[in-house]
Structures are given as C-alpha cells and as structure tokens.
Amino acid sequence: MCGIVGLFDTHSKSEIDRRLLGNMNQTQVHRGPDEGEIYTEPGMGFGHRRLSIMDVSGGQQPLFNEDRSVVVVFNGEIYNYQELAKELIDLGHHFRTHCDTEVIVHGWEEWGEQCVDRFRGMFAFGLWDRNQDTLFLGRDRLGIKPLYYTMLTSGLFIFASELKALLAHPEFVREMDVQAIEDYFAYGYVPEPRTIFRHACKLPPxxxxxxxxGQQLPQPRQYWDVPFQMHDKSMDERELQDELIVRLREAVGSHLMSEVPLGAFLSGGVDSSAVVAMMGGLMKDPVNTCSISFSDPAFDESDYARKVAERYQTHHYVDQVEQDDYDLIDKLASLYDEPFADSSALPTYRVCELARKRVTVALSGDGGDENFAGYRRYRWHMYEEQLRSRLPIGIRRPLFGLLGRLYPKADWAPRFLRAKATFEALARDSIEGYFHSVSIMGDKMRQRLFSPSFKRDLQDYQAVEILRDHANKSPTKDPLSIVQYLDMKTYLVGDILTKVDRASMAHSLEVRVPLLDHKLVEWVSGLPASLKLHHREGKYIFKKALEDYLPKDVLYRNKMGFSVPLAKWFRGELRDRVRQSLLGKTLAETNIFNMDFIEEMLDQHQSGRSDYSAPLWTLLMFESFLRNIRHSENTVTYTNNKANA
Known part of the structure; x- marks a missing residue:
C-alpha cells in the first residue's frame, strides 16, 4: 500500500518546485514508510511513498515504460497482474519488474482509457503520457482506495491519496463547502464526490x-457500476449456495498474493469469519488472525472469534481495548483530514495497531452487509415499504406526519416501540424514508442546529439530494436492491472504506477486502433479493452457504457491531471535556451553529432525559477537525458553492 501525489501545470511547462512536491509527498509517509521518491519534468511532477508488498526488491515508483514516455504512481493491488502481464508480453511489451504496477503503464499503452476495465483489484493511480500530453487518473470500482484532486486558480492540478497533501500546497484555499457541512451533519461523513473543502473533490469509485x-477541468468518466442483473433462474437455491462458496473461495484466493507476512481480522462476525474459513482451506500455513476484546460484555465478541480461530487452528492474537479509549479523539482528526463521525474508528484504529505487530497485510470482511443485505435497517425499510405501498403519498404524508408530531419521542425504547420514528418514516417517500433511517441528525434536528445565517447560505439545499441523485441512476427497481445500491455509493465508500483505509494506513498496514472483489459483487448483486433478506433474516443465502464452514451460533446470533459507549462517556469521564469543547469558541466563532440548541442537547443528554450521544459525537469530531486544521496559518471559512453539488 502506498501514498501518491502529483502536480500538473495545465497552462504551461513551468518547472515544478521539487522541494514543495517533496513536502507534500512527506505528509503521507505513514502510507509508505519503506521508500519515498519524486520525479519531475517540465510541467508535471509525481511523488510516491511505498509500503513494499510485491516485488519488494524492485518495483520502485514512480515507474516508467521502456522509453520513459509514460510514468505512473499507484496505490493498491492489481490481483490479476500476472495474467495481464502475460497477455501484454504476448502483445510485444517488455517488463522490467515483477510488480503489479508495471501492468498499468503497459496497459495504458495497449488499451488507453479502457485499461481500467481489465484491472481486478483495489487501486488509485495517476499516469502521465508525455507523447500525448495527457494526465490520466483512475480509481477502483468500489472506492477501496482514495483519490483527491483540486485545480488551483493558477491552473495547477493536484491529486493525492489524502487531503493533507493538497492542504500542504500554499495556494490551496481552505474554504469549507456549505453543502458539505449539511451533508456531514446528516450522514456523519462527506459523501463522494465532495470534500469538506469547496476547492477539492474525491474521484468517485x-x-x-x-x-x-490547456484544457478546462473535465467531468470524470464512469467505467463501471454495480449491475444488479438477475441470474439465470434455472439454478435452485442449493446450487446458488454452492456457486457462492466457489466464487467466495476464488475471491479470497486472489487476495492472498504477498511477499510479506499476511493475516486477517477476525471479529467473530459472519463476514470476517467467512474470510478466515476460506483462507484456512487455501493456505498451507496457519492463518494469523487478530481480534480485540472489550471489558464490557455488551460490546465483546472475542469468544465467537476464538471459536472460529480454534476451528481453523489459526495463530490467534487478542488485545483488550478499554472502553475509556477516548484519548484518540484528536488523533482521528489528523488522520481523516475532514470531519468523520463514525465512533467505531476508535476500535478500528486499535485492531489495525494490533495487526501491524504481526503482519503487513490483513484481509477483512468489510462489504458483506452491503452485498448480502445484512444491516437491520434493510429489514425495517422493507417493512415500511410494505406499508407505504398500501397508501398513496398524498394520504400518508399528512396522516403519518401528524401522528409523528403527536407521538412522544422514546429513544430509550426498543425499535419496535419507537412509533414516532416509524410514523415519521411513513410520512415520507421511499428515499426520504431511507434517508431518515440513516441520518445521524434528522431534518428537524439540523434545522435547530444551524444558525439562521447558515440556513440562508444553504439556499434550501438538503442532504437527501445525495440519495435522490444515486437512486435516479440506480440500475435496479427492486426496493431492497435500491437501498443496497445507495449504501454502496455512500455509506460503504464514505464511511466504512474510508475508516479502514485511514486507520490501517496510520499503522502502515495494508487491508484487503475480498468481499468487495468486483467479480463477486457483480454476481451477488444478481441474486434474488429474497435470498438476501429472507423474512427477517439478513444475509440469508450467505449464512446458509456457510453452514458447513462456521458454527451456527456465529452465523445466526444477533449482530453486535463495533461500537463504543458514547452515551456513558458523555455522562461520565468526558462530561466536562465535551461541554468545554462544544460550548467553547471554536464552534461559536464559525457562525454555523445555534449554540443554545447545542447546550440544550448537552443538558438533556447529561441529565439522562435523552440520548444525544451520536449528534454530540458528530459535533465533537467537527470541533476537533476545526482545531486540527487551524494549526496552520491559513484561515478556514465556509462558503456556499451550488456548482459543487
């Protein structure tokens, strides 16, 4: 795994400042501690930080073709590089290394922009072709690896693996995007293609x-999407289960190439256990597995992980993470570069820290919930969809809207007793309802949170537009498949994969996600929705297929998640700290917030009358982001940017 950075002067062939490029490259040293190189020529420059995984003795980057007219910097792994290299050699190309990076330069020479269609893996790269005077960027299909870019007013185009490299350029203007702020407080992250900064974007998966x-900045070109094309219905359920295991084993096997120690995360959940089970049948040596335990049994899954480890005789390592591990709060702000409110980033950081003591590459089970409909919210969404289908929106909106307003709020109650949330969801259309279920702060809460001047700057923009835009492009009309598609476009890439990338790269650990192998994703997307969510059972066919490989109490227990006790923290150990942070001058001076409402949430949460732990954490991470970014001399402001929607 690596960190990449590049500069391209679109206006002239001026010399690139090598010292500045080196400094920008160095901001990502954690992504690649083994080697760091830069290359410049008139009008362009590339930097690379390397974590050596394949062809450790060779494969240094930036990497060139034979006549040095094409050069690439690359972050990721191309799992089918050996078969591609053979094909390219047969076509007359000459390889100087045994590294997967080299197939990119020769693939570009042979297939041009369509080269990405041939790559199987996780990747983000920048390629310069001097003969065509062309810079080409590519990002993998699911967004496993990140890629940020900006165009400065001077005509200098910059790209990098992390925002911090862009921020290191003195001409980058740190204006926050007003719409990105609205998105953050709805989702807990800033969805693609926006970033928190007006002048920077993410290249979408x-x-x-x-x-x-001499060219204006063009729109990115999409080369892949999740197809959701139904399979041949001639296969029965048992045959589909058998086919699933064959495809799962092949996907995991393709991710095992490495010249350095390799292992796996093992949480005790279905997804990571499935990956370890396949590894156990494919590897000659015992698998290295890493888990973390919690002292609080409500959060601890280590016994289930131990059962899987014993079954497959892995070399199993467990570290305990205490529930008061909140000293990482400010560290997270420096890792993510923009506000990020998934509190499971804390234990994720710790499990990556543990894994790096044993291995350099770890396989994870991320992507299983999105692929196989494992989230509980899918079940509730489909229940609400059944009710929505019985009444037109013209009747539902006023009827259930009134009931939602009248019914008391009951955060303390089980989900089925929280009728207020259900009524509010039924008053909405399908996309609004799903947005309501995934939002950290609902529409009404954000209305109270933001100041009058900030709401004017929003110009009626609402974060639900992100989901509407993706839903309009969805290749499927099936209600369950649509929300899976929405999660793949937003939550999976913006939250889950971002969290894992930053936490792992902070420890120079490469994490691979075989459940997001695009060939497996394509096939799984074509399974009938009824085999993913079957009655009340999510991941139905996945679990049935794995019954011969995993204990039933691992497969069919209630999902615990990977969380931390925020509500307890904010009423106990962090009581004073959270008040000082949220009511201090950092948030107040932005003029974004209604400070009276923040104080009201704090009072109600800390008195035990309400649970506002998630909104308070979201605010705390935004405050930490602001303090971290203001350590530089640049002023951070926010601005409306309708064109960046």
Missing part, C-alpha cells in the same frame, strides 16, 4: 479522469 494541457 468506478471513475477515471483524463486531463490535457
């Missing part, structure tokens, strides 16, 4: 960007 001298 499954997209490329081609830029030439």
């Amino acid at each position: 499954g997209y490329t960007l081609t830029l030439q001298s």
Whole structure:
C-alpha cells in the first residue's frame, strides 16, 4: 500500500518546485514508510511513498515504460497482474519488474482509457503520457482506495491519496463547502464526490479522469457500476449456495498474493469469519488472525472469534481495548483530514495497531452487509415499504406526519416501540424514508442546529439530494436492491472504506477486502433479493452457504457491531471535556451553529432525559477537525458553492 501525489501545470511547462512536491509527498509517509521518491519534468511532477508488498526488491515508483514516455504512481493491488502481464508480453511489451504496477503503464499503452476495465483489484493511480500530453487518473470500482484532486486558480492540478497533501500546497484555499457541512451533519461523513473543502473533490469509485494541457477541468468518466442483473433462474437455491462458496473461495484466493507476512481480522462476525474459513482451506500455513476484546460484555465478541480461530487452528492474537479509549479523539482528526463521525474508528484504529505487530497485510470482511443485505435497517425499510405501498403519498404524508408530531419521542425504547420514528418514516417517500433511517441528525434536528445565517447560505439545499441523485441512476427497481445500491455509493465508500483505509494506513498496514472483489459483487448483486433478506433474516443465502464452514451460533446470533459507549462517556469521564469543547469558541466563532440548541442537547443528554450521544459525537469530531486544521496559518471559512453539488 502506498501514498501518491502529483502536480500538473495545465497552462504551461513551468518547472515544478521539487522541494514543495517533496513536502507534500512527506505528509503521507505513514502510507509508505519503506521508500519515498519524486520525479519531475517540465510541467508535471509525481511523488510516491511505498509500503513494499510485491516485488519488494524492485518495483520502485514512480515507474516508467521502456522509453520513459509514460510514468505512473499507484496505490493498491492489481490481483490479476500476472495474467495481464502475460497477455501484454504476448502483445510485444517488455517488463522490467515483477510488480503489479508495471501492468498499468503497459496497459495504458495497449488499451488507453479502457485499461481500467481489465484491472481486478483495489487501486488509485495517476499516469502521465508525455507523447500525448495527457494526465490520466483512475480509481477502483468500489472506492477501496482514495483519490483527491483540486485545480488551483493558477491552473495547477493536484491529486493525492489524502487531503493533507493538497492542504500542504500554499495556494490551496481552505474554504469549507456549505453543502458539505449539511451533508456531514446528516450522514456523519462527506459523501463522494465532495470534500469538506469547496476547492477539492474525491474521484468517485468506478471513475477515471483524463486531463490535457490547456484544457478546462473535465467531468470524470464512469467505467463501471454495480449491475444488479438477475441470474439465470434455472439454478435452485442449493446450487446458488454452492456457486457462492466457489466464487467466495476464488475471491479470497486472489487476495492472498504477498511477499510479506499476511493475516486477517477476525471479529467473530459472519463476514470476517467467512474470510478466515476460506483462507484456512487455501493456505498451507496457519492463518494469523487478530481480534480485540472489550471489558464490557455488551460490546465483546472475542469468544465467537476464538471459536472460529480454534476451528481453523489459526495463530490467534487478542488485545483488550478499554472502553475509556477516548484519548484518540484528536488523533482521528489528523488522520481523516475532514470531519468523520463514525465512533467505531476508535476500535478500528486499535485492531489495525494490533495487526501491524504481526503482519503487513490483513484481509477483512468489510462489504458483506452491503452485498448480502445484512444491516437491520434493510429489514425495517422493507417493512415500511410494505406499508407505504398500501397508501398513496398524498394520504400518508399528512396522516403519518401528524401522528409523528403527536407521538412522544422514546429513544430509550426498543425499535419496535419507537412509533414516532416509524410514523415519521411513513410520512415520507421511499428515499426520504431511507434517508431518515440513516441520518445521524434528522431534518428537524439540523434545522435547530444551524444558525439562521447558515440556513440562508444553504439556499434550501438538503442532504437527501445525495440519495435522490444515486437512486435516479440506480440500475435496479427492486426496493431492497435500491437501498443496497445507495449504501454502496455512500455509506460503504464514505464511511466504512474510508475508516479502514485511514486507520490501517496510520499503522502502515495494508487491508484487503475480498468481499468487495468486483467479480463477486457483480454476481451477488444478481441474486434474488429474497435470498438476501429472507423474512427477517439478513444475509440469508450467505449464512446458509456457510453452514458447513462456521458454527451456527456465529452465523445466526444477533449482530453486535463495533461500537463504543458514547452515551456513558458523555455522562461520565468526558462530561466536562465535551461541554468545554462544544460550548467553547471554536464552534461559536464559525457562525454555523445555534449554540443554545447545542447546550440544550448537552443538558438533556447529561441529565439522562435523552440520548444525544451520536449528534454530540458528530459535533465533537467537527470541533476537533476545526482545531486540527487551524494549526496552520491559513484561515478556514465556509462558503456556499451550488456548482459543487
């Protein structure tokens, strides 16, 4: 795994400041501690930080073709590089290394922009072709690896693995995007393609960007999408289960190439256990597995992880993480570069820290919930969809809207007793309802949170537009498949994969996600929705297929998640700290917030009358982000940017 950075002067062939490029490259040293190189020529420059995984003795980057007219910097792994290299050699190309990076330069020479269609893996890269005066960027299909870019007013185009490299350029203007702020407080992260900064974007998953001298910044081009094309119905359920295991084993096997120690995360959940089970049948040596335990049994899954480890005789390592591990709060702000409110980033950081003591590469089970409909919210959404289908929106909106307003709020109650939330969801259309279920702060809460001046700057923009835009592009009309598609476009890439990438790279650990192998994703997307969510059982066919491989109490127990006790923290150990942070000058001076409402939430939460732990954490991470970013001399402001929607 690596960190990449590049500069391209679209206006002239001026010399690139090598010292500045080196400094930008160095901001990502944690992504690649083994080697660091830069390359410049008139009008362009590339930097690379390397974590050596394949062809450890060779494969240094930036990497060139034979006549040095094409050069690439690359972050990720191309799992089918050996078969691609053979094909390219047969076509007359000459390879100087045994590294997967080299198939990118020769693939570009042979297939041009369509080269990405041939790559199987996780990747983000920048490629310069001097003969065509062209810069080409590509990002993998699911967004496993990150890629940020900006165009400065001077005409200098910059790209990098992390925002911190862009921030290191003195001409980058740190204006926050007003719409990105609205998105953050709805979702807990800033969804693609926005970033928290107006002048920086993320290249979306499954997209490329081609830029030439003298050209205005073009729109990215999509080369892949989740197909959701139904399979041949001639296969019965048992045959589909058998086929699933064959495809799962092949996907995991393709992710095992490495010249350095390799292992797996093992949480005790279905997804990571499935990956370890497949590894156990494919590897000659025992698998190295890493888990963390919690002292609080409500959060601890280590016994289930131990059962799987014993079954497959892995070399199993467990570290205990205490529930008061909140000293990482400020550390997270420096890792993510923009506000990020998933509190499971704390234990994720710790499990990556543990894994790096044993291995350099770890396989994880991320992606299983999105692929196989494992989230509980899918079950509730489909229940609400059944009710929505019985009444038109013209009747539902006023009827259930009134009931939602009249019914008391009951955060303390089980979900089925929280009728207020259900009524509010039924008053909405399908997309609004799903948005309501995934929002950290609902529409009404954000209305109270933001100041009058900030709401004017929003100009009626609402974060639900993100989901509407994706739903309009969805290749499927099936209600369950649509929300799976929405999660793959938003939550999976913006939250889950971002969390794992930053936490792992902070420890120079490469994490691979075989459940997001695009060939497996394509096949799984074509399974009938009824085999994913079957009655009340999520991941139905996945669990049935794994019954010969995993204990039933691992497969069919209630999902615990990977969380921390925020409500307890904010009423106990962090009581004073959270009040000082949220009511201090950092948030107040932005003019974004209604400070009276923040104080009201604090009072009600700390008195035990309400649970506002998630909104308070979201605010705490935003405050930490602001303090971290203001350590520089640049002023941070926010601005409306309708064009960046």
